[in-house]
Amino acid sequence: MPFFIKSLIQNSYILRELDITKSCCILLSGLAFRSKVVGDGGRQILSVHVPGDMLDLQHAFLGVADHSIQMLTAGDVAYVPAKAVQDLAFAYPAIGRAMWLETLIEGSIFREWIANIGRRDARTRVAHLLCEIAVRLQSAGLMTGNRYELPMTQEQIGDATGLTTVHVNRTFQALHKEGLITRDKRAIEIRDWNALSAAGDFRASYLHPDNPNGFAPVFGGTFVELPIKDGMLASAT
Template sequence: MASSRADPYRALFHKLAMLNSLSAEELDGIKSLPLRPQRFRAGATIISSGQLVSECCLLVEGYACRHKLASDGGRQIVSFHVAGDILDIQHLLFEKADHNVQTITDAEVVFFPMRDLRRLIEERPEVGKALWRDCLVDASIFREWVLNVGRRDARMRIAHMLCEFAAKCEAAGLGSPAQFTLPMTQEDIGDATGLTSVHVNRMLRQLADEGLIARAGREIRIADWPRMQEAADFQPDYLHLAA
């Protein structure tokens, strides 16, 4: 990871540009928001469930996830995030966090005061629309995850999770299905798919044995992307990457 600070807006603007046509004034509006950068170590908790939140958190570099805890202590990851993702836009309208946000790798984030963001949205409704759209994509992904953990078997669940992550990385300019980094542990993958890390390990091996993926450390290569999508029941429509 680079030791110098990355441009905090690059990844976000790259994402916004794909789907929304924001004017230079609107982007300047975002740039003029006061911000507070902060670095977190891998595994650090950025936001805890129940906490009152008055800032909006943008992931600038690294990887993060959101998760909830069951009464028996079981952890369910509900989303993975890459640079450019806003991690808690829901606090624009809710005071209290209903889930946790945690880093997966060392990460750099910036915080915007929610109050200033609200004002910007009032002045520049197009910015609000872009962020609203982002919420809707999030919700669509959650729906797909309900399907994934509710109705697919272990092998397919993991294949699907890999496809989605590959697609997200590609959209963020962090690689392609043919070559990307899988930053999370097998334990994390288990917590995202409702499986144990032991079983994740076996399924990854099986996918590799089938020639669907090739692993080298944390680098993953999917040689035959259409075949992998088929095996994963992955239809990327729900990511709404195209307008």
């Protein structure tokens, strides 16, 4: 399959709203996020991505980008012509199936975000986001013990949860005071997984952790699937 790999610095755009693309990306290393800008200038972050995620099947099929994708940290991205991806999907049902599955799982995550933002209060939303990121980083092998490097500013966390920077800050302080997390710069340490996932109304099942995930290996990326840490998915039903 034809493809090329590009190293991108922090904050660089993989794709901008309204771009017309003819290729499809796979995140090999680093983190990325999708976002949309609304009429009054506000930004909403739509999802966060870890190595192994396919980043724009949408655009390979739909043409015009309806949102932007940006690097959260520096990292590598593999670009594959949309046509090649489509051909591959239809020539090899196993691959087509895997891609479709990834699309469906992503839909499941979007739905959970709608529920998170629409029907939970600030504390619950933030705790939920921290849990989701923990599980995804874990499955991408990016957790060290119960601590991870969260390379998002509080403003970005606000944009992901539908809150303001100031309120995110206060919410973090509250979660800290309650003993659920400890912060050291951008690093988050989860002090009490059960309490945090309860506070965040978090059940990992919407991430469909049992389904295969990660296309990076195909491209010689560094992605390695690590075993899920004890207790991390315990609350999944």
